[in-house]
Amino acid sequence: MPTVTTRTIPFRSWQTWVRITEPDEARAGALPLIVLHGGPGMAHNYVRNLGELADTGRTVIHYDQLGCGNSTHLPDAPDEFWNPQLFVDEFTNLVAELGLSDYHLLGQSWGGMLGAEIATRRPAGLRSLAICNSPASMALWAEGAAELRAELPDDVQETLTRHELTGAITHPDYLRAADVFYERHVCRTVPTPDDFQESVAQMEAEPTVYHTMNGPNEFHVVGTLRSWSVIDRLDLIEAPTLVAAGEFDEATAGTWQPFVDHIPTVTSHVFPDASHCVHLEHPQAFRAVIGDFLARHDS
Template sequence: MSHRPPTVVTRGRAVPDISTRTVPFGEWETWVRITEPDEPRAGALPLVVLHGGPGMAHDYLRNLDELASSGRTVIHYDQLGCGKSTHLPDASADFWTPQLFVDEFENLVAALGLVDYHLLGQSWGGMLGAEIATRRPNGLRSLSICNSPASMGLWSEGAAELRALLPEDVQATLTRHEAAGTLMHPDYLAASEEFYQRHVCRVVPVPDDFQRSVDQMEADPTVYHTMNGPNEFHVVGTLRTWNIIDRLDQIEASTLVVAGEFDEATPITWQPFLDRISTVTSHVFPGASHCTHLEQPETFRSVIAAFLAQHEH
């Protein structure tokens, strides 16, 4: 099922066409959102966007649609288990693996008939992007790893360092409720918010797109709670031992690594990308945190657009 609205012109500027469809993935379905430029630019390859979480849906990354203004198609999709794709709340914990999402991506690329393309992943999406890139798919022309770790062990180390900088009473509240297992207590959630406002999204109030992703995850937290855990800094899910460092030298695609100055993805978490990928460059956004694309949207898109333009062929 798809829907393609007509091109709309607002104040003399053409608005890109946005269509949606579902792609069969085994017995399930992957929901896809495709933004096509009003004026395609010759040689501009499509960009596929991988959202984070796992299980946070595409909404909070929707402003990357603006990259279509450079003449390229932008493709968002909701990964299995969240958003508008098939939900599987009764699936066992061992069902939710990185390979599942690699398979879903490969299925999507084949279904959409993509020959050459760019790939951008944010947070977990960058981890997934790295997993995909180690398989060396023929059509992958570049990889943008945004606000992502190369191992969850390093992520937890970085989170512990940031957590130690929180006010002492906040730290005590977090520790007390984690020990008691009362992770949904209002005091624990309020204390968690201190971390989020410093290191996840520094825009107050948070943008509507971000809140939509949060709301849908909380409505069905299966994937996030199973793979990650209850929040960003208390990682107790199946991904807690994930580590791609020893496989990074298998990545051949030109790679850009970006992060924010105050990012929960601290420098120790993404330094292995710089050390082990031969075709890598990096950019740190001063004053930004984990959701750099929401905090500094125009600057973020400018950096990404420039990188994509350099690697069309």
């Protein structure tokens, strides 16, 4: 069985919580994988099953980003504090504190956006990047969400719009209508996996990061990330990159196509009968694709 240890590492005057899964038998040449969770603000729990990639002989490193999960929370920080550079700096600090010279990077949803931000800085140790279920800009994300929302039943669309116009986005009817979107395009597994529910519960208990950077939900993006884009910097990425998404993903094909168009060394993979949380819906198939990609770029 793999060995799991946890620790905290200092980041400025705060603490980043880290979970390290080490294989029973390390495979020669297998580089560690760092996993970036999404949200922003969803903590590591819902991507925890990627630790099973340790069964392939490599170490897997999860961490809770600042403001999330077991890391330091800063509910009183001003809105402008929460920006991509903060999380790039936290990642750079983590790599240095863990003494990693070479590593792979996988980001899911916001984690993939952050992974792209990191990769444009061309860190010396980055050997590959997996961008999973992520948009290249929030404008494209909003367009994709609008397209998917237009496919919802008329009564669901009407309920969403009516409550958004009045600001009643915590009304039970609004939340039930939003769940229709989530069940189609965020996680199609029924019942919703415990790991996902844990991340949601943590985010709802202290929603500073999610509400500030994103907004109240996945398709009503009014936070500080609403104008974010990495498209004009994608040609700076040197690391071989895999772009992965689900057939019914809220990150629609149009949102991630710029990664394929502009990253110099890139491949893509769409998982059938899957949405935004492919790793929870089809965990074995997802880990197989990711594992093969990582193995090809270990050297």
